[in-house]
Amino acid sequence: MVRIRVLVVDDHRIFAESLAAALAAEPDVEVSAAGSGPAALRCLDRAAAEGRRFDVLLVDADLGASAPAVPAQREPGPAQPAAAPASHSAQAGGTGDGIALVAGVRSAHPAVRTVVLAERDEPRRAALALQAGASGWVAKDCSLSRLLAVIRGVLREETHLPPALLTGVLRELTAARKHRTDSERLVESLTPREHEVLRCMVAGLGRKDVAARLFLSPHTVRTHMQNVLGKLGVHSTLAAVALARRAGVRPADLGPGLAGNVVERSGQPA
Numbered sequence: 001m002v003r004i005r006v007l008v009v010d011d012h013r014i015f016a017e018s019l020a021a022a023l024a025a026e027p028d029v030e031v032s033a034a035g036s037g038p039a040a041l042r043c044l045d046r047a048a049a050e051g052r053r054f055d056v057l058l059v060d061a062d063l064g065a066s067a068p069a070v071p072a073q074r075e076p077g078p079a080q081p082a083a084a085p086a087s088h089s090a091q092a093g094g095t096g097d098g099i100a101l102v103a104g105v106r107s108a109h110p111a112v113r114t115v116v117l118a119e120r121d122e123p124r125r126a127a128l129a130l131q132a133g134a135s136g137w138v139a140k141d142c143s144l145s146r147l148l149a150v151i152r153g154v155l156r157e158e159t160h161l162p163p164a165l166l167t168g169v170l171r172e173l174t175a176a177r178k179h180r181t182d183s184e185r186l187v188e189s190l191t192p193r194e195h196e197v198l199r200c201m202v203a204g205l206g207r208k209d210v211a212a213r214l215f216l217s218p219h220t221v222r223t224h225m226q227n228v229l230g231k232l233g234v235h236s237t238l239a240a241v242a243l244a245r246r247a248g249v250r251p252a253d254l255g256p257g258l259a260g261n262v263v264e265r266s267g268q269p270a
Helices: 013-024 037-049 098-108 123-132 144-154 163-188 192-202 207-214 218-232 237-246
Strands: 004-009 029-034 056-060 113-118 136-139
Touching: 004 013, 004 037, 004 144, 013 029, 013 144, 029 037, 037 056, 037 098, 056 098, 056 144, 098 113, 098 123, 113 123, 113 144, 123 136, 123 163, 136 144, 163 218, 163 237, 192 207, 192 218, 192 237, 207 218, 218 237
Parallel strands: 004 029, 004 056, 056 113, 113 136
Antiparallel strands: none
């Protein structure tokens, strides 16, 4: 029998252990539980290293909203919180809520399917969860048979949402796409040099560091930055970076030793 390995992530320990025990009663389901995002990532890392990767992650949408006591470390079992040594993705996974954890899992463990467990129907957050990589959004108080159907469904590449959320989620996703399209159009109005400057801004470089990287004078970079802000219709670097990220602009690839090296070449053409 092929067993489905499920990891429940919820900082309400009683709920997590009760759900894990209920799921573990199924003959083809093996379950562990974790009480935080970092603990979940450590558990995923260890399972992958041991060749026993999890198939589905069930994560509380409001993970981290409460401050539970830190449990003693123990070996993971069918209904016990999992603990594991610190690892690469755990160090990067100081997630503060369930949706942030979804994004972290998609990055570190793309084969794992994630389902968000929520106490409320929230179209905006459900849309954000799907954009982060979730395969489903279900109510915490749904029946066990419904949850099992979702678990098995996401393993068949299905996406599951409550019917009452469909319209709202589609509206949110459409609005997000329109916002992204508008941002992309503004970015496309930039010259190649201005686009390079914007990528440096997205990477967090200041004016002098951009000048060093692009072999321009700080004065020329300042002019380019002003042009970028004007064409994007924003009034600050932070706003420009936020718009660029919505448009999918990738940060400049910073090689070692580039940042902080100031090179002024005022005669260089822009």
